[in-house]
Amino acid sequence: MTDASSNPLLTPSALPYGLPDYREITPAHYLPAFEAAFAEHRIEIDAITRVRSMPTFENTMIPLEQSGDLLGRVARTFYTVSSADATAQIQEIEETLAPLMSAHQDAIGLDGALYWRIKTLHDQLDQLELAPEDRYLVERRYREMTHAGAGLDDAQKATLTDLNQRLSILTTTFEKNLLADTNDLAVVFDDADELDGLTAGELSAAAQNAEDRGLPGRYVITLTLFTGHPYLSTLTRRESRERLLTASRSRGSRGNENDNREVLRTIVRLRAERASLLGYDSHAAYVTSDETAGSPAAVHALLRRLAVPAARNAGREQAALQAIVDAGDAPFALDAHDWAYYTEKVRAAEYDLDRTALRPWFEAERVLHDGVFRAATALYGVTFTERPDVPAYHPDARVFELHNADGSALGLFVLDLYTRDSKRGGAWMNSIVSQSRLRGTDPIVVNNLNVPKPAAGQPTLLTLDEVTTLFHEFGHALHGLFAVVTYPHFAGTAVFRDFVEFPSQVNEMWILWPEVLTGYARHVDTDEPLPRSVVDKLHASEAFNQGFATSEYLAASWIDQAWHSLTAEQAAADLDVAAFEAAALTDIGLDNPVVPTRYSSTYFAHVFSGGYSAGYYSYIWSEVLDADTVEWFGENGGLTRENGDRFRSRLLGVGGSKDPLEAYRDFRGRDADIAPLLHRRGLDS
Incomplete structure (x- = not known):
């Protein structure tokens, strides 16, 4: 236990924009800070519900939005570290914290007195004459509390709280x-x-990597979060490729202490039980009821519509790869670990393009400054200044200050590029501080990637996929930085899950945009630009291998839907994980063993430890909007301040303060058309 007076988490940071001073924070500070923050938040909520007068926006919604400031500050500080630098001590704290956080969230979210006050306001919305953001705040708070179970009786709430705590631990x-x-x-x-x-x-x-693990003279290849690995496309030895893919696919299913099969089965069962308690047939029905999709049926219809042409195209691609193998000296039946390697051979034959040879043109520092940042400056007028004087949570994490075109301060951007054993897999964006006019705060957002770190003195050369990831995650960062809202409830990326990927996917469009590409794609040794002929081939091959890419993604989305479409009774059965996956993939026609799912259940972190349960479909759902938006930019002059300002003000800038599809219609002038997506992925023939 630490003394509250000396706990740096319990007082605002003196660093710019309120960035936590991680130099002063030790693991021992976290749990006492959470305990103090839980208590303060509870007092703030009690002060609202004890008001004797009838609910008004001013005596209910305003203090509700002002409440929880300390808890939010402590939580964002901790969870930034627990995902990006999870030492054994931090992991132990997170395990202890999980049920405590769940219990506190339920204590607030299921508070009957608070719910009554918000419901009373909601019932008289048309008489209150509220401003649009104020009205939407009442609508969303009421919907979210109802969705969370605030309308249940006390016995049901007790059961729900127990389920939520058990799920948080799992x-x-x-x-x-x-x-x-x-x-x-x-x-x-x-x-x-x-x-x-x-x-x-x-x-x-x-x-x-080997040196760091005490294995000098050897070589260690760390695994990526998804099934495949970038090195599968270049490793010439088939047995090495097989070892790499076999290791990847076996995670969480080896019968050891890290086996996730029973963990995920229990998660599925408890989620189904919770959905039933809340009045839904399944967890998928519960989740999609408060997303833009509206129902599992809408999600399933889209996934099935895309699966048929995707599987067909993957079959054609597989035949082309097998032909390459058969023409060799020692033919064999193509396997999953061969796909990426022979795909590059086919790409070279059909397009005279070797993507694996492009890395010298994608030096990380140049991609960041002359690519990612340059595109943002051209579109939105923002400028970037690195702040080495401002410390982040890890030595590899770099801090940049952003200013608007008029010179006004915007916020901080933290980039944590490299992989390490204490960082979870994948790539993501999170906020450390969120913007709010009510609280007078400006945003601090973080981008995390998992790029292998070269030895000291060596340049960091990115693959084209890693360049794409950097642009993608920065799209999330822009969403978090540009949202200008009054209430913290709507800050940054606080939008529906099946809309949140849309801005990040749109930001990928600038990767090959001529004005951007010529700035960053220059050879690390000669400074020569990426040849125009290569750029033309990249454009020509954009739909190449999309059968595989779409199939592996859709397969993972369908596995997510299959698990979470189970009723409570169905989920209670002792399901074999591998057999369940196989049956699900057969059902949608994506059961090709040479095209494995992007994630199998035992390492599907998005849905079993992240926020995408029954929501992994969100990427393709959002891509409908993305592809339609890319078409709009192309029709309206592309990379211009006028276009950027329109996208910023009408979409990124509203955060979660407006219905996202209404915001999209405001930007585009109509609903999104699926045709550009079908064309992009080669699914329209």
Whole structure:
């Protein structure tokens, strides 16, 4: 226990924009800070519900939005570290915290007196003459509390609280198991010859990984979150590719202490029980009822519509790959670990394009400054200044200050590029401070990636996929930075889950935009620009291998839907995880063993430890809007301040303070058309 007076988490930070001073924070500070923040928040809510006069917007909604400031500050500080630098001590704190946080959230979210006050306001909305954001706040708060179970009786609320706490523990356990198994299964190679096909920089990173693990003279390849691995496209030795993919696919299902099968089965069962308690047939029905999709039926209809042409195209691609194999000296039946390698051979034959040779043109520092930042400046007028004097939570995390075109301060952007054993897999954006006029705060957002870190003195060369990820996550960051709202409830990316990926996907469009590409795609040694002929081939091959890419994504989305469409009775059965997955993929026609699902259940962090349960469909759902928006930019002059300002003010700038589809119609002038998406992915033939 630490003294509250000396706990740096309990007083506002003196650093710019309120960035927590992680130099002063130790793990011992977190739990006492959470306890103090829980107590303060409870007092703030009690002060609202004890008001004797009838509810008004001023005596209910305003103090509600002002409440929880300390808790939010402490939570964002901690969860930034628990995802990006989860030491054993931090993991232990997170396990202890999970049920405490769940119980507190339920105590507030299910508070009957608070719910009555908000419901009373909601029932008389038409008489209150509120401003649009105020009215939407009442609507959303009422909907969210109802959806969470605030209208249940006391016995039902007790059951719900127990379910939520158990689920919070299980999802934390899932993530801990996955991180441990991912680290354990990093593939160790004894000889550089086994890694033939990797670049000098990639070998350097593998050697450094081995050195860091106490294995000097050897090479360690760490695993990515998704099933495949970027190195599968270049490793010439088939047995090395097989080892890498086998390790990836076995995570969480090896029968050891990190096995996630029973954990995920219990998560599925408890989610189904909770949905039934709340009046829904399934967890998927519960989740989609408060998303833009509205129902599982709408999601399933889209996924099935896309699965048929995607599987057909993947079959054609597979035949082309098999033909390459058959023409070799020792033909064999193509397997999943061969796909990426022979895809590059087909790409080279059909488009005279070797994507794996492009890395020297994608040096990370140049991609960041002359690509990602330059596009944002051209579109929105924002400028970036690195602040090495401002400390972040880890030495690899860099801080940048942003200003608007008029010179006014905007916020801070933190970039944490490199992989490490204490960081969870994948890439993500999160907020440390969110913007709010009511609280007078400006945003601080973080982007995390998992790029292998080369040895000291070596440049960081990105793959085209990693360039895409950097632009994508920065799209989330812009959403978090640009949203200008009064109430913290609507800050940044606080929008429906199946809309949140839309701005980030749109930001990917600038990767190959001529004015942007010529700035950052320059050879690390010669400074020569990426040849125009190569750029033309990249454009020409945009739909290439989309059968595979769409199929592996849709397969994961369908597995998510299959688990979470189970009723409570169905989820109570002792389901075999592998057999359940196989049946689900057969059902949608994506059961091709050479095209594995992007995530299998035991390492599907998005849905079993993240916020995408029954919502992994969101990426393709949002891509309908994205593809339609890219078409709009193309029709209206592309990379211009006028276009950027329109997108910023009508979409990014509203945060969650407006119905997202209404905001889209305000920007586009109509609802989104699916045709551009079908064309982009080669699904329209």
